[in-house]
Amino acid sequence: MPLSSTTDTTPTDPQSQRGRTLIRIQNFNAWYGDFQALQDLTLDIPRHQVTAFIGPSGCGKSTLLKWINRMNDLTPGARAKGGISLLSDRPDEQTVDVDILDPNVDVVKLRRKIGIVFQKPNPFPKSIFDNVAFGPRLHLKTTKSELDELVEWALQKAAVWDEVKDRLQGPALGLSGGQQQRLCIARAIAMGPEVLLMDEPCSALDPASTLAIEDLMFELRSQYTIVVVTHNMQQASRCSDRTAFFFEGRLIESGETRKMFTNPDKNQTDDYVRGKFG
Amino acid sequence: MNKLPVALTRHDANKIARYTKRRKQFSAAFYALCVAIALLSVAILVVLLMSIGIEGQSRLSTDLLTRSHSELQPQRSGMWPAIVGSLLVCGTCGLLALPLGIGTAIFLEEFKPRNRWLLRLRSFVQLNVSNLAGVPSIVYGLLGLTMFVYMFNLFGQIQVNQSSGWELMGAKHLYQVLTLEPDHAVFIPQTNRNQNQITIDRPLDGLDQDWNPIAIDVWAPGTPQPKDPEVRRRTVAAGTTGGTVTDKAWYYFRLPLDRSFLAGGLTLGLVILPIIIIASQEALRSVPSSLREASLGLGATNWQTVRDVTFPAAVPGIMTGAILAMGRAIGEAAPILMVLGATISKESGPRHLMDNAVTMPVLIFNWAGRQQQEFKQLSAAAIIVLLVTLLILNSVAILIRHKIQQSQP
Numbered sequence: 001m002p003l004s005s006t007t008d009t010t011p012t013d014p015q016s017q018r019g020r021t022l023i024r025i026q027n028f029n030a031w032y033g034d035f036q037a038l039q040d041l042t043l044d045i046p047r048h049q050v051t052a053f054i055g056p057s058g059c060g061k062s063t064l065l066k067w068i069n070r071m072n073d074l075t076p077g078a079r080a081k082g083g084i085s086l087l088s089d090r091p092d093e094q095t096v097d098v099d100i101l102d103p104n105v106d107v108v109k110l111r112r113k114i115g116i117v118f119q120k121p122n123p124f125p126k127s128i129f130d131n132v133a134f135g136p137r138l139h140l141k142t143t144k145s146e147l148d149e150l151v152e153w154a155l156q157k158a159a160v161w162d163e164v165k166d167r168l169q170g171p172a173l174g175l176s177g178g179q180q181q182r183l184c185i186a187r188a189i190a191m192g193p194e195v196l197l198m199d200e201p202c203s204a205l206d207p208a209s210t211l212a213i214e215d216l217m218f219e220l221r222s223q224y225t226i227v228v229v230t231h232n233m234q235q236a237s238r239c240s241d242r243t244a245f246f247f248e249g250r251l252i253e254s255g256e257t258r259k260m261f262t263n264p265d266k267n268q269t270d271d272y273v274r275g276k277f278g
Numbered sequence: 279m280n281k282l283p284v285a286l287t288r289h290d291a292n293k294i295a296r297y298t299k300r301r302k303q304f305s306a307a308f309y310a311l312c313v314a315i316a317l318l319s320v321a322i323l324v325v326l327l328m329s330i331g332i333e334g335q336s337r338l339s340t341d342l343l344t345r346s347h348s349e350l351q352p353q354r355s356g357m358w359p360a361i362v363g364s365l366l367v368c369g370t371c372g373l374l375a376l377p378l379g380i381g382t383a384i385f386l387e388e389f390k391p392r393n394r395w396l397l398r399l400r401s402f403v404q405l406n407v408s409n410l411a412g413v414p415s416i417v418y419g420l421l422g423l424t425m426f427v428y429m430f431n432l433f434g435q436i437q438v439n440q441s442s443g444w445e446l447m448g449a450k451h452l453y454q455v456l457t458l459e460p461d462h463a464v465f466i467p468q469t470n471r472n473q474n475q476i477t478i479d480r481p482l483d484g485l486d487q488d489w490n491p492i493a494i495d496v497w498a499p500g501t502p503q504p505k506d507p508e509v510r511r512r513t514v515a516a517g518t519t520g521g522t523v524t525d526k527a528w529y530y531f532r533l534p535l536d537r538s539f540l541a542g543g544l545t546l547g548l549v550i551l552p553i554i555i556i557a558s559q560e561a562l563r564s565v566p567s568s569l570r571e572a573s574l575g576l577g578a579t580n581w582q583t584v585r586d587v588t589f590p591a592a593v594p595g596i597m598t599g600a601i602l603a604m605g606r607a608i609g610e611a612a613p614i615l616m617v618l619g620a621t622i623s624k625e626s627g628p629r630h631l632m633d634n635a636v637t638m639p640v641l642i643f644n645w646a647g648r649q650q651q652e653f654k655q656l657s658a659a660a661i662i663v664l665l666v667t668l669l670i671l672n673s674v675a676i677l678i679r680h681k682i683q684q685s686q687p
Binding site for chain 1: 390566568569571572573575576577578579582586587590591
């Protein structure tokens with residue numbers, strides 16, 4: 001069941017775009033070899049909101065996330081049918097609608113628009129500065145001072161600037177796990193994406209770092225559309241606007257997070273969010 | 279259901295204690311065995327090095343490093359041409375094998391093709407690399423002989439100093455003409471490639487023995503000869519004839535390569551190619567895939583990912599493989615004997631790209647097989663030099679590796 005728009009206003013102001021569909025997934029099926037990981041899935045992901053994918057292990061939520069920016073291209077035997085489109089309306093982009101699954105789509109451009117943060121923090125074995133500058137150096141032609149400004153901005157956005165500003169040339173691997181994950185978020189933000197995909201971004205972190213990342217997601221949704229896969233019910237209820245519940249490759253239910261956690265339509269959802277299984 | 283299984287309820291403390299003690303004894307005995315084996319291998323190495331050191335130390339001198347082989351005077355023989363030869367051959371070998379091997383490894387590991395034909399090519403290359411790693415080096419010698427020395431006879435036989443070699447790169451073709459001064463010659467650049475002889479009958483421009491341009495005078499028989507030796511050196515009797523000679527610059531090049539150090543180096547490159555490919559593949563494989571995903575997830579292309587992330591992370595491993603491979607190349611004798619031949623009486627290292635060369639292992643092989651005690655000592659001393667060269671090369675490579683590791687924090 002598609003999520004409908006909650007607000008409808010003029011399309012110029014980014015805040016007023018909130019709630020309009022950005023990613024439309026229609027009749028989507030995905031396979032790994034002969035195993036069907038996702039079946040006939042239809043879901044709309046709204047702009048400037050945090051959408052959480054929940055469900056037990058192996059339900060296909062990570063698979064869907066990885067198809068949204070085509071990371072599954074790297075997995076041998078991964079196939080998909082159906083439609084995922086990005087309804088971008090950035091004034092500076094020529095392409096408005098992108099059919100993500102089109103084999104001819106430019107994945108380099110696509111991944112610039114749709115950044116991803118992985119489960120385990122994976123900074124490059126380079127300096128903190130070089131990590132954040134990696135994306136801009138790939139995609140943008142910048143002067144030294146523009147790059148400095150961009151790196152500082154991204155690190156501030158990712159709420160890690162104060163901790164690293166004195167050691168930008170130091171190794172990124174010397175940071176703590178939570179700092180590394182925020183660095184990875186800064187790295188994704190620095191190339192100016194519209195969407196941030198997060199694949200269980202807190203599962204390898206301690207509670208304090210988890211809280212910091214959750215606050216960050218809440219902050220960032222005013223400018224980015226965030227999709228987060230999580231195993232943590234509390235996390236989904238705390239920091240997402242919308243929740244989609246997956247089970248055995250099917251989308252069982254999706255809707256406003258508050259409704260999903262208090263009064264879902266399906267019993268299966270109710271059982272899962274109450275922790276009766278999964 | 280509360281009853282424990284029988285095995286856990288039987289309390290025979292003595293039996294268990296005895297059993298535990300026996301296990302610990304066995305463990306200690308195994309540990310001792312491992313230490314003994316390790317010591318034995320070190321002891322063998324020490325004995326080897328010491329016997330070589332004792333035999334060769336009397337001949338370790340600057341003479342050994344700076345002189346060349348002398349058949350009649352073993353006490354004055356040296357290995358300078360072999361040192362230069364070995365370094366040049368190994369340099370060629372590295373220039374061929376490193377880029378080719380690392381490139382192949384990157385293709386095999388990093389560019390997983392989706393296209394069916396490229397997939398087939400990939401598995402074909404992989405299969406061949408694995409097989410080639412086990413091929414004896416003498417077989418590579420045979421391959422080098424046909425591939426580089428004769429080049430499948432594609433370019434015909436070699437004709438040195440024939441005018442057919444006119445277009446050869448780095449070769450200067452000249453006429454050599456004797457002057458009035460005894461044992462002195464001047465040179466005149468050859469302009470007509472089909473003319474093998476020249477007759478001097480008028481003054482013209484030429485070159486002296488140091489390749490400086492001079493004006494050549496002609497002395498007409500019957501008139502008095504010039505007295506000044508300076509003038510006599512550039513004066514030629516009218517009607518004197520001269521034949522063609524070829525001067526080869528260091529970049530002198532022709533095909534086929536014949537028994538040149540270049541052919542030897544390329545053959546050794548083939549020998550170590552599979553080693554480098556396999557080591558580089560291992561190094562690339564050990565780069566965590568999360569780094570690869572991070573780079574691709576940021577919208578990097580495959581090439582950018584390799585250049586900025588995977589390759590820098592794999593460089594230390596690749597360097598280790600390259601060091602091992604180069605160590606093997608510098609000590610390899612069989613393919614060199616086959617490609618370059620067993621000649622060791624050379625005055626210097628190779629003078630141009632097509633020059634033959636002696637390498638250290640071939641020289642050692644030759645010296646060690648002789649009857650005279652002096653040559654046996656020489657070969658021991660040469661082994662020490664070879665080992666030290668190897669050690670220096672390895673330390674330089676390790677230093678470079680260290681530098682690279684430090685430059686990426």
